[in-house]
Amino acid sequence: MTSPTTSIRIEPLKVACSSCNLRELCLPLGLSQPDLERLDRLVDARRHVARGAALFRAGDGFHSLYAVRTGFFKTCVSAEDGRDQVTGFQMAGELLGMDGISTDRHSCDAVALEDSQVCVIPFAELEDLSREFTDLQRQFHKIMSREIVRDHGVMLLLGSMRAEERLAAFLLNLTQRLQSRGFSPSALVLRMTREEIGSYLGLKLETVSRTFSKFQDDGLLEVKQRHIRITDQDGLRRLVNGPNC
Amino acid sequence: MTSPTTSIRIEPLKVACSSCNLRELCLPLGLSQPDLERLDRLVDARRHVARGAALFRAGDGFHSLYAVRTGFFKTCVSAEDGRDQVTGFQMAGELLGMDGISTDRHSCDAVALEDSQVCVIPFAELEDLSREFTDLQRQFHKIMSREIVRDHGVMLLLGSMRAEERLAAFLLNLTQRLQSRGFSPSALVLRMTREEIGSYLGLKLETVSRTFSKFQDDGLLEVKQRHIRITDQDGLRRLVNGPNC
DNA sequence: CGCTGCGTTGACGCCAATCAACCGATGTGG
DNA sequence: CCACATCGGTTGATTGGCGTCAACGCAGCG
Secondary structure (H helix, E strand, C coil): CCCCCCCCCCCCCCCCHHHCCCCCCCCCCCCCHHHHHHHHHHCCCEEEECCCCEEECCCCECCEEEEEEEEEEEEEEECCCCCEEEEEEEECCCEECHHHCCCCECCCEEEEEEEEEEEEEEHHHHHHHHHHCHHHHHHHHHHHHHHHHHHHHHHHHHHHCCHHHHHHHHHHHHHHHHHCCCCCCCEEECCCCHHHHHHHHCCCHHHHHHHHHHHHHCCCEEEECCEEEECCHHHHHHHHHCCCC | CCCCCCCCCCCCCCCCHHHCCCCCCCCCCCCCHHHHHHHHHHCCCEEEECCCCEEECCCCECCEEEEEEECEEEEEEECCCCCEEEEEEEECCCEECHHHCCCCECCCEEEECCCEEEEEEEHHHHHHHHHHCHHHHHHHHHHHHHHHHHHHHHHHHHHHCCHHHHHHHHHHHHHHHHHCCCCCCCEEECCCCHHHHHHHHCCCHHHHHHHHHHHHHCCCEEEECCEEEECCHHHHHHHHHCCCC
16 A cells, blocks of 8 residues: 555546546556546446435446445345345445346346445446456456356355354455455444345345354454454354364 | 358368357357457367266366366365265356356366367466457456356256256256256256266255156156156156245 | 434344255176 | 275255245325
């Protein structure tokens, strides 16, 4: 983190990628200064999404990717019969909308779980720019690939873990991502309901609630509504890695 | 399908993308003739993978993507404690290896389920070429995005469907992909074991076997070892879409 | 103040996992 | 060629984990 005070910029409203404190987590990662400045010009629009509102919905035309600046999102897909499944939770610096590239329509909903702000990245222009700048192209490909790898991890979780392991893995994943954003690794506030956690983990909300209570009884964490304090991170890790040892 | 006999080409061994019968399913989809010829030069190597052998393994360095020419693959990820999860089955025209882009190492194994052949696509050169040709860039992005969308569908399956629905959805997906490759929509030969199907669907092999038997009893299909004949496709569809109507 | 949404907890039931036996197909070496 | 081992698959009996149903508590809010 280089000091932002070395040059004082008079851009209180427009926050550029090049000076964004998320640039090490987001699309700009690894870009050179000239590339960054071009990216700045591409990403000019910002959009506020109120808590509960959708950034996009399945079926909407796809034009842009979105980088979360502030706030918290969930994405979910639904089957014809109404069943739906939360496929992910996104926080600052993470990209939304890549599902839309394949058919030029979004295939899932992205809903803000708190008042949020996103940077709008017009996709056609991103493709143009990434034909000019190898680093940007490379970084974008890495981000898409990372999403695929993440999804495979979720499949492993859904396909082969039991309730306790799923919730432990979920909490560890959340705290790790929060920690890399400068937050405490032990205290967190859940932005989503038990039902949304359950949907993501393939469990019912009652099971999520019971498992939280069990973790509390076992001295792994303290639960007060959505406020969680992890008191035994290693205990959680043991749950995930070696359920039988 | 334009007739391949209009111009007789003397390339019995080297099969070019431009004349490959999979080009409408694979990376070349939608490319113009000049683009196709450049792609031909890029994709020159082929590789045979014997049944049971790995095309790559988790941890291997990433250099290339692979397009399945003939044969059948599974990909699987494993947890530290040895549990593993089949994340997909790939057939002719489908791309393997995109998991490796994010960290320059593969994060899953790709294993041939029968003697197979793949086209090797050096990734650095693919990136170079896709900086020149918009259509190729666009097509590659669509393929990665399609993989993400597919993964979300699997999450929905794993997170919210019961055993019968999972297997029905799996069979319908397989037959649909086989059909788009010119095979019968009703008769298929499974390339994978009950255990591999179970791993993919988050079920134990006994449950897969029992569910096959149940489907047979219900007159939905005929099972003879790995040979399946679907006799009531609509019945399967009803199982997937409206479990309660 | 009652309403509503979210969370917790208990009782019970069911679906799929587990454990186990058995079968057929395939392959192998004496 | 056959005895034997191995692997994949089927089926049955039983168990257990999680879903279902229901009651209740609590916080926020009009």
